[in-house]
C-alpha cells in the first residue's frame with residue numbers, strides 16, 4: 113500500500129505534543145513524514161525537520177512557505193497537522209483548507225466562536241477533512257463506552273460526571289514561570305484559562321460517550337492564585353439535548369492529581385466509568401448486578417473498540433496510540449472511508465461556544481446560557 117504523505121506545522125523539538133503526533137502518525141505505517149515547518153524559529157525548524165528525515169526542499173522555514181511549496185507539488189502532502197500555539201490555529205487551518213489540504217488541528221481549533229463557524233464553512237466548501245485532536249475520544253475503551261451507550265446497554269443516559277483536574281499549576285511560587293503564566297493571561301490565552309485548556313476535552317468526551325450535544329450550561333470560575341486573571345478552577349453544570357444532566361470539574365491547582373481526566377456515565381440500567389490514567393479498562397455496572405472490568409483487547413468488544421486495540425489483552429496501550437487511532441481514522445477518511453467518531457470542525461466550534469458561554473455565565477454569577485454555537489441553535 114502506498115503511504116500517505118504527512119506534513120506538520122509546529123511540534124518542534126522539545127514541544128509537548130509534537131512527539132505524540134509523530135509517534136501516532138507513523139505508528140501504523142499509513143503515513144510517511146514528508147514535510148514540515150516545525151518551529152517558530154525557521155532555521156531551528158528546518159534543521160530539526162531534516163534530522164527527522166524530511167528532505168531539505170520540504171523542510172520549510174514557516175507555514176506560509178510550506179503552503180506555497182506544497183501547493184505546486186504533484187506529490188503534495190495528503191494531511192497537514194497544526195500543532196502550534198492556540199492563537200495561530202485559525203489562520204493556518206483556514207489557509208491549508210482553502211489550499212485544498214486535509215487538516216488535523218490541535219485543540220482549541222480557534223480562539224473565537226466566529227472563527228470556529230468560519231472553519232466549519234470553509235471545510236464544507238473545500239470538501240476536505242478538518243479534524244480536531246480530541247484524541248482521548250480515540251482510546252479503544254472510550255469507543256467501547258460510546259458503542260455500549262448507543263447499543264442501549266446502560267439504557268437512557270441520566271447523568272454524566274467528568275473531571276479534568278490536575279495540580280501542575282498549583283504552586284504559587286511557580287506562578288510567574290513564563291511557561292505557566294501565559295496560560296492565565298488573557299492577552300496570550302484568550303477568554304479562558306483552565307476550562308479552554310482541559311475542560312473542553314472533558315466536555316467533548318461527555319457529548320461523545322453520551323452521544324448527545326451539550327445544550328446549556330452554568331459555570332462557576334475561580335482564580336485560586338490571586339495573581340491570575342483567568343480561571344485556574346471551574347465547575348460547570350450542563351444539560352444535554354436528550355435530557356441528561358452533566359457535572360464537569362476542571363482544575364490546575366488540584367495538587368496530587370496527575371493527569372486527572374475521568375468520566376462516569378450513568379444510565380437507567382447501568383453505569384460506566386473510564387479514567388485516562390487506567391485507559392485500558394472500562395468499568396461497567398449493570399443495575400442490580402456486579403461491577404465488571406472490560407479490558408481493551410478482550411473478546412466480544414464492540415467493533416470500533418476491537419479495531420483500535422492493537423496489542424494483546426493486558427498489554428498497556430497509552431496516549432500515543434490513542435493519537436495513532438486518530439491518524440488511522442484519518443487515513444481511512446482520506447482513502448474514502450469516513451469513520452464515525454473522528455472529531456471534526458463541528459466539535460471544534462462547539463467547544464469554543466461552550467468556552468465563551470461558560471465565561472459569560474461565570475461573569476453573571478452562574479446564569480444558565482445556551483452552550484451551542486449560533487449556527488447549531
Ligand SMILES: NC(=O)c1ccc[n+]([C@@H]2O[C@H](COP(=O)([O-])OP(=O)(O)OC[C@H]3O[C@@H](n4cnc5c(N)ncnc54)[C@H](O)[C@@H]3O)[C@@H](O)[C@H]2O)c1
Pocket residue numbers: 121122123124125126127128129130149150151152153174175195196197198200218219220245246247
Ligand atoms: N490534544 C491534546 O491532548 C493536547 C495536549 C497538549 C497540547 N495540545 C495543544 O497543542 C498545541 C501545542 O501545544 P504544546 O504544548 O506542544 O506547545 P509547545 O509550546 O510545547 O510547542 C509549540 C511548538 O510550536 C512551534 N511553533 C510556534 N509557533 C509556530 C509557528 N508559527 N510556525 C511553526 N511552528 C511554531 C514552537 O517552536 C514549538 O515547537 C496547543 O494548541 C495545545 O493546546 C493538545
